[in-house]
Amino acid sequence: xxxxxxxxxxxxxxxxxxxxxxxxxxxxxxxxxxxxxxxxxxxxxxxxxxxxxxxxxxxxxxxxxxxxxxxxxxxxxxxxxxxxxxxxxxxxxxxxxxxxxxxxxxxxxxxxxxxxxxxxxxxxxxxxxxxxxxxxxxxxxxxxxxxxxxxxxxxxxxxxxxxxxxxxxxxxxxxxxxxxxxxxxxxxxxxxxxxxxxxxxxxxxxxxxxxxxxxxxxxxxxxxxxxxxxxxxxxxxxxxxxxxxxxxxxxxxxxxxxxxxxxxxxxxxxxxxxxxxxxxxxxxxxxxxxxxxxxxxxxxxxxxxxxxxxxxxxxxxxxxxxxxxxxxxxxxxxxxxxxxxxxxxxxxxxxxxxxxxxxxxxxxxxxxxxxxxxxxxxxxxxxxxxxxx
Numbered sequence: 001x002x003x004x005x006x007x008x009x010x011x012x013x014x015x016x017x018x019x020x021x022x023x024x025x026x027x028x029x030x031x032x033x034x035x036x037x038x039x040x041x042x043x044x045x046x047x048x049x050x051x052x053x054x055x056x057x058x059x060x061x062x063x064x065x066x067x068x069x070x071x072x073x074x075x076x077x078x079x080x081x082x083x084x085x086x087x088x089x090x091x092x093x094x095x096x097x098x099x100x101x102x103x104x105x106x107x108x109x110x111x112x113x114x115x116x117x118x119x120x121x122x123x124x125x126x127x128x129x130x131x132x133x134x135x136x137x138x139x140x141x142x143x144x145x146x147x148x149x150x151x152x153x154x155x156x157x158x159x160x161x162x163x164x165x166x167x168x169x170x171x172x173x174x175x176x177x178x179x180x181x182x183x184x185x186x187x188x189x190x191x192x193x194x195x196x197x198x199x200x201x202x203x204x205x206x207x208x209x210x211x212x213x214x215x216x217x218x219x220x221x222x223x224x225x226x227x228x229x230x231x232x233x234x235x236x237x238x239x240x241x242x243x244x245x246x247x248x249x250x251x252x253x254x255x256x257x258x259x260x261x262x263x264x265x266x267x268x269x270x271x272x273x274x275x276x277x278x279x280x281x282x283x284x285x286x287x288x289x290x291x292x293x294x295x296x297x298x299x300x301x302x303x304x305x306x307x308x309x310x311x312x313x314x315x316x317x318x319x320x321x322x323x324x325x326x327x328x329x330x331x332x333x334x335x336x337x338x339x340x341x342x343x344x345x346x347x348x349x350x351x352x353x354x355x356x357x358x359x360x361x362x363x364x365x366x367x368x369x370x371x372x373x374x375x376x377x378x379x380x381x382x383x384x385x386x387x388x389x
Contacts, residue, residue: 112142329366330358
């Protein structure tokens with residue numbers, strides 16, 4: 001360890017030094033230290049001639065004099081105390097000063113806004129908002145303390161009629177501006193061309209509601225896909241006129257799906273017979289230490305490797321027929337088909353009932369029918385109405 005200068009000791013008297021002494025009679029050295037009122041603690045004996053101990057820094061040079069008289073070698077192992085921290089800081093003053101300056105500069109720069117990010121719709125160009133912000137004095141390099149985000153939001157909304165909503169926030173060293181353009185509601189074009197209401201699927205009529213047009217079916221009728229339900233005309237027989245038929249025709253509809261499932265399944269079962277081979281792989285080829293001929297027609301093969309040695313085991317298996325539970329097969333298939341049907345139905349469709357049937361033979365054919373009610377009426381434009389009249 002480096003020597004501690006007298007200059008440092010003269011100016012800083014506090015500090016602890018861990019020293020190692022080497023002497024033929026270390027006890028004599030310690031006795032002389034006690035006689036000279038030198039404080040010692042944590043004395044540890046490493047060998048017959050070597051000891052370690054802690055002393056106060058102010059007694060270091062007194063100990064050196066005693067060491068010269070007794071022929072003792074002293075080695076500083078460890079130093080601690082505020083003195084040594086100050087010495088290190090003085091030696092690294094440039095580094096410490098640089099770190100402090102760097103932190104100070106970063107902190108100072110973080111108090112400014114260095115970029116402006118504007119997010120807006122296509123009809124509201126960011127350039128326009130950026131120019132308005134410049135008019136308010138908001139531009140890169142401005143101090144954050146001079147930015148009132150709520151006042152900016154108010155001014156932009158006030159001076160720009162095309163803005164429906166705006167949000168201004170400071171994110172780190174960035175000013176983020178998000179806007180949504182004010183849009184006029186779309187013009188709804190009313191379809192009033194003459195048309196009929198026809199069925200878009202088969203069903204049985206449950207209820208009829210019309211706003212325009214003349215119903216041509218009644219409750220309880222069975223209707224087919226494409227059949228006219230409400231005719232696009234009104235008035236007396238002698239004086240009718242065409243209209244765009246409107247309303248609802250609620251019918252009972254049917255959705256179904258089927259699936260054929262095997263009742264018995266084939267399961268592989270080990271017979272208890274097996275053969276084992278051992279090999280190592282060299283240059284992509286197998287070098288067998290033990291190899292038996294595999295005469296099994298059906299087998300399971302398992303390979304286990306340990307270091308370079310690989311063990312392969314062949315287990316003879318036979319196929320056996322396992323009789324299934326018909327009720328469980330039907331129930332599982334029913335749930336599967338029902339979920340499949342329901343997943344394809346519109347949310348407006350009201351499910352009334354479910355009917356499950358199955359036919360059992362070598363296999364089991366399961367049919368699931370879902371009974372629902374829904375509006376099946378859709379508009380079908382009447383073409384060449386003038387020619388018909």
